[in-house]
Amino acid sequence: MTKPLNVGVIGCGFMGRTHSNALLRVNNFFDLEYQPVLKAICALEEESKLKAFASQWGYESYETDWHRLIERDDIDQIEICTPNNTHKEIVIAAAKAGKNIICEKPLALSAAEAEEMCVAVEEAGVPNLVSFNYRRVPAISLAKQLVDEGRVGKPFHYRATYLQDWTISTDVPQGGNTLWRLDAKVAGSGVTGDLLAHSIDTAEWLNGPIRSVVAKTETFVKQRMHAETGKVEPVRIDDACMFLAVFENGSMGTFESSRYARGRKNYNTFELNGEAGSLFFDLEDPQYLDYFQYSNPSTGDKVEDHLTGWKRIHVTNFEHQYMDRYWVPGCTIGYEHTFINGLADFLKGLETGVPAQPDFRSGLRTQKVCDAILESARIGQWVEIA
Numbered sequence: 062m063t064k065p066l067n068v069g070v071i072g073c074g075f076m077g078r079t080h081s082n083a084l085l086r087v088n089n090f091f092d093l094e095y096q097p098v099l100k101a102i103c104a105l106e107e108e109s110k111l112k113a114f115a116s117q118w119g120y121e122s123y124e125t126d127w128h129r130l131i132e133r134d135d136i137d138q139i140e141i142c143t144p145n146n147t148h149k150e151i152v153i154a155a156a157k158a159g160k161n162i163i164c165e166k167p168l169a170l171s172a173a174e175a176e177e178m179c180v181a182v183e184e185a186g187v188p189n190l191v192s193f194n195y196r197r198v199p200a201i202s203l204a205k206q207l208v209d210e211g212r213v214g215k216p217f218h219y220r221a222t223y224l225q226d227w228t229i230s231t232d233v234p235q236g237g238n239t240l241w242r243l244d245a246k247v248a249g250s251g252v253t254g255d256l257l258a259h260s261i262d263t264a265e266w267l268n269g270p271i272r273s274v275v276a277k278t279e280t281f282v283k284q285r286m287h288a289e290t291g292k293v294e295p296v297r298i299d300d301a302c303m304f305l306a307v308f309e310n311g312s313m314g315t316f317e318s319s320r321y322a323r324g325r326k327n328y329n330t331f332e333l334n335g336e337a338g339s340l341f342f343d344l345e346d347p348q349y350l351d352y353f354q355y356s357n358p359s360t361g362d363k364v365e366d367h368l369t370g371w372k373r374i375h376v377t378n379f380e381h382q383y384m385d386r387y388w389v390p391g392c393t394i395g396y397e398h399t400f401i402n403g404l405a406d407f408l409k410g411l412e413t414g415v416p417a418q419p420d421f422r423s424g425l426r427t428q429k430v431c432d433a434i435l436e437s438a439r440i441g442q443w444v445e446i447a
């Protein structure tokens with residue numbers, strides 16, 4: 062017998078859709094004690110659009126004000142799929158009301174905000190998760206497993222890129238739905254909070270905490286029309302950011318992110334080079350993890366011979382995390398499944414009492430690294446992570 066879990070989702074844009082899909086599908090693929098009920102959707106879209114969204118995704122009701130949603134006694138869980146500047150206020154209210162909370166990344170506009178949010182959920186004792194969904198790409202989960210099995214060994218280098226190309230035109234306005242990402246008041250930062258937050262979460266998950274960073278940011282288009290005011294206003298986000306990092310384990314990291322990499326749409330890659338082996342992943346080819354084995358993790362013996370080379374692992378076998386929940390080996394899953402997998406882990410956490418990660422404390426780590434990057438870019442010096 063499953064227990065109903067009444068969910069209210071705030072935001073019906075890109076992430077509102079991925080979360081709705083996950084809520085609808087999760088019990089089809091995972092055996093769980095809890096069964097989400099799509100109780101209410103809430104957003105700022107005009108009422109006809111909200112009604113249409115509710116009907117398309119099977120929500121029982123809709124709200125036009127998130128305060129009203131959080132006040133409702135028939136809501137157990139809030140999922141926050143709204144722009145970054147709204148996360149803190151919604152989280153604090155939802156925590157006070159005792160709701161479970163899944164919040165989209167980046168958790169907040171700054172580490173100070175994220176700290177307040179951690180305190181709010183911890184004092185209220187409510188389950189919480191930051192939606193760093195890439196941890197739930199089976200190939201990235203496999204990378205984590207290989208690291209934990211000692212197959213990379215002592216790490217030397219971590220190299221990440223996150224590249225897009227959708228803001229190159231000077232005609233793209235700032236502000237408003239989707240384009241709020243170009244408005245620093247709403248987004249907090251540009252590629253640092255939007256894209257590098259993902260790269261940092263993955264990097265720290267695989268390679269441990271970052272100790273210090275030195276960064277350079279650039280804003281290529283200095284002014285853009287604001288979609289809400291119609292006025293041309295200065296652009297205050299970082300269009301591109303590159304930073305060097307030193308990890309606590311002594312390895313060196315390079316990170317590059319841009320929305321000006323012509324031809325790159327969602328090019329999120331990482332490579333980890335260790336003494337025993339290397340790993341490479343590219344989100345535009347997400348079914349594969351590339352692995353180079355240099356030595357046997359148990360014996361430390363060198364395995365190099367005339368067949369040595371990079372191995373492409375098609376991560377679709379039943380042995381691969383999450384894959385036994387879907388089809389048969391060789392059949393792939395997609396972007397949307399990372400949200401289904403994340404929700405399944407969160408619901409399992411409710412069931413077992415072992416919270417799913419990354420929780421808000423872990424999201425705060427990423428936020429501290431983002432703050433250090435922006436501070437370093439401002440002062441032109443290395444910055445230690447607080």
Ligand SMILES: NC(=O)c1ccc[n+]([C@@H]2O[C@H](COP(=O)([O-])OP(=O)(O)OC[C@H]3O[C@@H](n4cnc5c(N)ncnc54)[C@H](O)[C@@H]3O)[C@@H](O)[C@H]2O)c1
Pocket residue numbers: 071072073074075076077103104105106127141142143144145147165166167192193194237238239240255
């Ligand atoms: N995990 C990921 O890979 C990923 C991908 C994209 C976006 N995100 C994050 O998800 C969040 C939302 O991004 P998006 O791309 O879905 O944005 P979007 O512009 O597509 O949608 C935003 C939605 O929020 C609603 N909204 C805005 N202010 C509101 C308010 N005060 N009250 C109620 N609703 C409000 C809007 O009406 C809209 O429905 C952001 O924090 C973003 O960084 C995460």
